Amino acid sequence: MTVTREQLYEAVWAEPMTMVATQFGVSANYLARVCHHLNVPHPVRGYWAKLSFGKKPKRPALPEARPGEVLEWSKGDNVPRAVQSTRAEDRKDDGKTLPPCERPSRHPLVAGVREFFEAGRLSDIGYLRPRKRNLLDLFVSKETLANALDLANALFQRCEDRGHRVTLTSEYLHRPKLTVYDGQTFDYHHDEPWAPGRLTVAFVGTVPFGLTVYETTEHVDVTYSWNSAIRYVRTTQAPAKRRPAWDSFRSTSKQHMPSGRLAVRAYSPHGRVSWEQRWTESTPGALMRKVTAIVKELEAAVPTLVQRREEAEKELAIERARWEEECRQREREEQERRRVEAIKASRQQLLALVDAWSLARGIESFFEDAERRASSRPVSEQESLRERLRQARAMLGGVDALDRFHEWKSLDERC
Secondary structure, eight states: OOHHHHHHHHTTSSSHHHHHHHHHSSOOOHHHHHHHHTOOOOOOTHHHHHHHHHHHOOOOOOOOOOOOOOOOETOOOOOOOOOOOOGGGOTTTTTOOOOOOOSSOOOOTTTTTTHHHHTTTEEEBBBBSSSSOSSSSSOOBBGGGGHHHHHHHHHHHHHHHHHHHEEEEOOOOOOOOOSSTTTOOOOOOSSSSSOOOOOOEEEETTTEEEEEEEEEEEEEEEOOOOOSSSEEEEESSSSOOOGGGTTTTTOOOEEEEEEEEEEEEEOSTTTTTTOOOEEOSTTTTGGGGHHHHHHHHEEEEEEEHHHHHHHHHHHHHHHHHHHHHHHHHHHHHHHHHHHHHHHHHHHHHHHHHHHHHHHHHHHHHHHHHHHHHHTTHHHHHHHHHHHHHHHHHHTTTTOOOOHHHTOOOOHHOOO
């Protein structure tokens, strides 16, 4: 059961919310949350009572879909709880932080997700890989998860305080693979350990910024453990117990391991616009004091990204025009090829008909001569000879050249 923004808007203004909610098998309060999630205005309390007394309360129009807006809802889809937030158009021109508003202490993208991360699998070096994919873009170890969620919550709420919506977008956008240390590369055998199903995007006006909170690494000595969920164990954390004789060959090596320090990555999700910026903390917790500065740097990068996006769109238009011209040229070449082949096939068929006509003339001459000679034979033989000639004609299927000429296809018929 799926409903679009337009269908939901018409439904909630056609009959009371309780009746519409019954059709979807949800409560009226939950349907109100769905309306808020899809940015669909719905009647306030008392609307239908006023309407029954002949009053006509004002019906707001369905607003245009915002960048990254959820356009439809299906029963069973996650609907976050409504968060009262100031609107972007209410923000002052001087760019100062918006006044605080009444809202829950946790952003909807952060609230209630810790259990999904903790219930996931672990990478070889200890990063969490949740099985659920539609989560915020977070890549940390279990020890740093609480601090990472707090940082993401502070960053998202500060964005929305300044009028910038943060959401999991369902649009087709590009997320570059996350490198947690310098020089990290990806290939078929060593791909990114985990990536979200949807991008975490902050919309500064109409410009989207992809956001990732991750834990940096440090290059330390490790040993490989066969019996541990985390394959690589720091030598300083390895148990000081006697190893069996068969394990005496084990030696230490260098490996990038989670460091406990967080970082924030902001990037352009447009595939043709290459832009990325990172903020890394030198000591745990340092980024919490830089959340406002991060948001302001995103705002300052908007003109640059708008210019790059316009340049990318111009290049795309040029490439599209070139591709369309190449398609037209290939189509012209294909039409010419088909025309040449049609001429060749028509000529071959016509020549075959001429050869068949020559053969038919020879066969017809044979039967005419045979009939003349048969008429000179005794009467007792003539009937049997004529019967055999009729059978012979029937065997050849006729020798009329015009009948065969109907099978020929001209150039216009082939093209």
